[in-house]
Amino acid sequence: MTYLHNIGAYFLMIAEMFRKPTKWSVMKQLILKDIDDLIIGSLGIVAFIAFFVGGVVTIQTALNISNPLIPKYLVGFATRQSIVLEFAPTFISIIMAGKVGSFITSSIGTMRVTEQIDALEVMGINSLNYLVFPKFIALMLYPFVISIAMFLGILGGMAACVYGGFSSLEDYITGIQTDFIPFHITYAFIKTFVFAIALATIPSFHGYYMKGGALEVGKASTTSFVWTSVVIILLNYLLTQMLLSQ
Amino acid sequence: MIEVKDLHKSFGEAHILKGITTSFDKGKTNLIIGQSGSGKTVFLKCLLGLFDYEEGTIAYDGKVFSQLSEDEKRNMRAKIGMVFQGSALFDSMTIAENVMFPLKMFTKQSKSEMQDRVDFVLKRVNLEDAHKKMPSEASGGMQKRVAIARAIVNNPKYLFCDEPNSGLDPKTSIVIDNLIQEITDEYQITTVINSHDMNSVMEIGEKIVFLKNGLKEWEGSKDTIFKTDNESVTDFVYSSNLFKKVRKMYLEENE
Numbered sequence: 290m291t292y293l294h295n296i297g298a299y300f301l302m303i304a305e306m307f308r309k310p311t312k313w314s315v316m317k318q319l320i321l322k323d324i325d326d327l328i329i330g331s332l333g334i335v336a337f338i339a340f341f342v343g344g345v346v347t348i349q350t351a352l353n354i355s356n357p358l359i360p361k362y363l364v365g366f367a368t369r370q371s372i373v374l375e376f377a378p379t380f381i382s383i384i385m386a387g388k389v390g391s392f393i394t395s396s397i398g399t400m401r402v403t404e405q406i407d408a409l410e411v412m413g414i415n416s417l418n419y420l421v422f423p424k425f426i427a428l429m430l431y432p433f434v435i436s437i438a439m440f441l442g443i444l445g446g447m448a449a450c451v452y453g454g455f456s457s458l459e460d461y462i463t464g465i466q467t468d469f470i471p472f473h474i475t476y477a478f479i480k481t482f483v484f485a486i487a488l489a490t491i492p493s494f495h496g497y498y499m500k501g502g503a504l505e506v507g508k509a510s511t512t513s514f515v516w517t518s519v520v521i522i523l524l525n526y527l528l529t530q531m532l533l534s535q
Numbered sequence: 536m537i538e539v540k541d542l543h544k545s546f547g548e549a550h551i552l553k554g555i556t557t558s559f560d561k562g563k564t565n566l567i568i569g570q571s572g573s574g575k576t577v578f579l580k581c582l583l584g585l586f587d588y589e590e591g592t593i594a595y596d597g598k599v600f601s602q603l604s605e606d607e608k609r610n611m612r613a614k615i616g617m618v619f620q621g622s623a624l625f626d627s628m629t630i631a632e633n634v635m636f637p638l639k640m641f642t643k644q645s646k647s648e649m650q651d652r653v654d655f656v657l658k659r660v661n662l663e664d665a666h667k668k669m670p671s672e673a674s675g676g677m678q679k680r681v682a683i684a685r686a687i688v689n690n691p692k693y694l695f696c697d698e699p700n701s702g703l704d705p706k707t708s709i710v711i712d713n714l715i716q717e718i719t720d721e722y723q724i725t726t727v728i729n730s731h732d733m734n735s736v737m738e739i740g741e742k743i744v745f746l747k748n749g750l751k752e753w754e755g756s757k758d759t760i761f762k763t764d765n766e767s768v769t770d771f772v773y774s775s776n777l778f779k780k781v782r783k784m785y786l787e788e789n790e
């Protein structure tokens with residue numbers, strides 16, 4: 290019952306978020322601040338993880354292709370496929386559920402327990418629009434983060450491949466150009482876009498509707514991370530089923 | 536003036552307010568007193584429209600709040616200032632930005648007009664040099680004064696304060712109380728203050744509503760509260776020995 294109730298409350302929250310918009314001059318600044326916090330602030334960790342995990346994916350692939358009949362360029366091909374299809378959109382999103390998600394939950398949750406949200410409401414401000422909408426808009430730039438992750442993942446793979454002596458640079462580049470299906474990129478970005486909505490709204494929901502004090506803010510952040518990850522994994526399954534299997 | 540008629544409020548099974556009827560006067564500091572848990576905050580949040588209530592009416596200068604249109608409600612809210620128990624300053628903004636916030640949201644003033652107004656109200660609460668500080672760098676008393684400045688910056692007609700001196704030392708408490716009273720008188724605001732502090736009652740209790748178990752148990756002022764025979768009130772007032780002695784002396788003097 291409580292699950293059903295929460296799902297209902299979640300969708301009501303999203304509807305309410307678009308009502309009674311905040312003055313544009315104020316909203317503009319909120320959006321810029323959230324782009325800085327959520328998007329720019331995540332680039333460093335995303336770049337770092339993408340580059341090195343891209344390298345590891347390549348090494349693992351290379352080590353598992355020991356059969357001399359399999360052409361060397363397949364290392365590049367397999368790296369590209371796993372990074373573009375799964376690693377960049379899904380794996381990075383789970384990491385973002387931890388980084389961005391817990392930041393959103395704890396900042397909104399703290400505003401709830403210290404009555405800052407009540408203060409907004411008393412002034413006649415739609416606090417959901419004021420707090421959640423700018424995060425929602427900022428995360429519309431999330432596909433940009435993921436394209437950087439894709440690029441750096443493939444680049445990291447290339448570095449690992451060449452410096453580790455698993456195949457030549459030419460083979461790797463041939464590999465990443467082999468059998469390129471443009472729809473895979475579309476698929477990856479549709480996923481990314483849907484995950485961005487989840488990343489903006491689920492942690493906001495957990496922060497906005499939390500009760501209690503500082504201890505509960507910590508608990509809400511953990512719960513929010515778990516639920517955001519679960520939803521991302523489930524959406525990933527559904528979208529893959531819907532978009533890739535004919 | 537704010538008039539409340541037969542206000543009922545429950546959370547699930549728990550009936551918190553059981554039919555409160557009272558009024559709060561313009562230009563006066565109206566106190567709501569009672570023990571912790573007696574429903575003061577819930578009452579205040581009903582007055583502010585932060586909580587829905589099952590029964591009763593609340594009228595601001597004759598206008599019943601629940602009957603107003605969305606636009607009228609918003610206009611009404613712009614005339615309300617609120618000082619929360621924990622100050623509720625926006626901790627991502629400086630003190631000056633906090634105070635400027637209602638102006639930014641609800642007026643079309645230019646930047647310099649807003650800045651002048653912020654300077655003026657910060658001066659009014661004796662905080663000339665705190666503009667650039669963050670709320671976390673200010674003491675509890677300063678935060679309260681900033682909260683008062685933010686509440687009055689847009690010239691409210693109604694001011695609500697939830698335990699404005701909880702967590703403050705007695706001296707700072709009196710400064711805050713007097714500040715609220717001066718502002719109330721100066722701008723003829725209808726001010727409603729939640730308190731369980733007897734010092735406030737003595738300082739600024741121009742009208743006092745005593746809540747107990749979700750009902751209005753007694754109503755009066757700082758002058759009549761010492762003479763009442765109502766046991767719940769005397770229990771509350773004389774829970775401290777100091778006040779017991781003061782009362783004894785007062786009654787002896789007036790015999």
Ligand SMILES: Nc1ncnc2c1ncn2[C@@H]1O[C@H](COP(=O)(O)OP(=O)(O)O)[C@@H](O)[C@H]1O
Pocket residue numbers: 546551569570571572573574575576577578
């Ligand atoms: N949001 C809420 N949900 C459920 N019960 C509440 C809520 N807010 C307050 N209460 C209950 O209402 C009663 C009165 O609380 P409150 O108005 O905060 O007392 P106080 O007079 O100390 O301000 C308490 O028993 C409290 O548990």
Ligand SMILES: [Mg+2]
Pocket residue numbers: 575576697698
């Ligand atoms: Mg209270």
